[in-house]
Amino acid sequence: MQSSFHLSRRTRLLAVVGAVLVERAAAHLLGYESALALGGDAGLLMLGAIGHCDTLDGPLVTLARQSLEDGNVNRVLPWVRPEDEDEIRHAFEHARSVRALGPQAKSLADRHFLETLVRVHRAGEGAAFTGLKPAGLDHGPAVPAADGALAEKSTSKAEALVALISDKVRHGVMARFRRAVEKSDFTVDDVRAGREYVDAYVPYVHYVESVWKAASREEGADHAGHTAKDAGASCGGH
Numbered sequence: 001m002q003s004s005f006h007l008s009r010r011t012r013l014l015a016v017v018g019a020v021l022v023e024r025a026a027a028h029l030l031g032y033e034s035a036l037a038l039g040g041d042a043g044l045l046m047l048g049a050i051g052h053c054d055t056l057d058g059p060l061v062t063l064a065r066q067s068l069e070d071g072n073v074n075r076v077l078p079w080v081r082p083e084d085e086d087e088i089r090h091a092f093e094h095a096r097s098v099r100a101l102g103p104q105a106k107s108l109a110d111r112h113f114l115e116t117l118v119r120v121h122r123a124g125e126g127a128a129f130t131g132l133k134p135a136g137l138d139h140g141p142a143v144p145a146a147d148g149a150l151a152e153k154s155t156s157k158a159e160a161l162v163a164l165i166s167d168k169v170r171h172g173v174m175a176r177f178r179r180a181v182e183k184s185d186f187t188v189d190d191v192r193a194g195r196e197y198v199d200a201y202v203p204y205v206h207y208v209e210s211v212w213k214a215a216s217r218e219e220g221a222d223h224a225g226h227t228a229k230d231a232g233a234s235c236g237g238h
Contacts, residue, residue: 053079054118054132059147061132064117068110071096076117081124091116142168169211176204 053060060079067075073092080088095113099106119129142165149157180200186193 053121054129056132060118060121061114064114065110067092068095068099068113079121080117084120084124087120088117172207172211173204176200176207180204 055061060076063075063079067073073089076092077085077088091113095109098109114132115129118132122129142161145157145161145164148154149161180197183193183197183200186197188194
């Protein structure tokens with residue numbers, strides 16, 4: 001009975017390790033970056049992709065690690081669409097089962113669940129997933145300010161965030177405006193000068209348009225795949 005248990009344990013661990021090695025070999029042969037590339041302090045968490053929620057110290061990964069430790073998957077379910085819940089539950093149960101087989105199996109199982117969860121979450125936002133980024137990345141001042149204001153439920157910090165963003169937008173508009181003005185005085189026969197004006201005008205108008213569209217989105221319309229009802233906690237497109 002004891003030998004049978006060890007055989008089953010060894011078989012399951014080898015299956016997990018084998019799947020990782022096959023994926024990495026395929027990535028090498030086909031020329032793409034493996035989502036299961038080994039890296040980090042534990043040598044088992046992959047690095048790569050843009051976004052707040054696909055970083056190893058982001059809110060989603062932090063919650064996922066807590067869920068893996070205490071066995072409560074409900075902590076992360078609000079981050080995925082209802083139709084994706086079964087996939088996450090299955091991945092979670094599998095990870096919880098495999099991670100009990102030993103330290104290496106635990107690292108592999110945890111890594112696979114984190115990747116699955118973030119991939120499904122980003123798919124729900126209509127965003128691509130190309131891997132997790134390492135902790136400690138610089139997202140600029142706005143994202144940590146937004147997280148900090150929400151964590152403390154601080155209206156004053158939220159107002160400071162608005163001022164921070166407003167100052168950045170003001171600078172962006174005025175810098176492009178001044179350049180367009182500088183290039184706007186040219187004669188009709190000076191085609192080169194006319195092109196320089198166009199090269200200044202287009203970024204100016206596009207910047208204004210993009211900022212206006214971002215600022216004009218209604219609450220709940222910030223994600224392609226989420227509605228206000230089912231978005232739960234979201235990454236703001238990170």
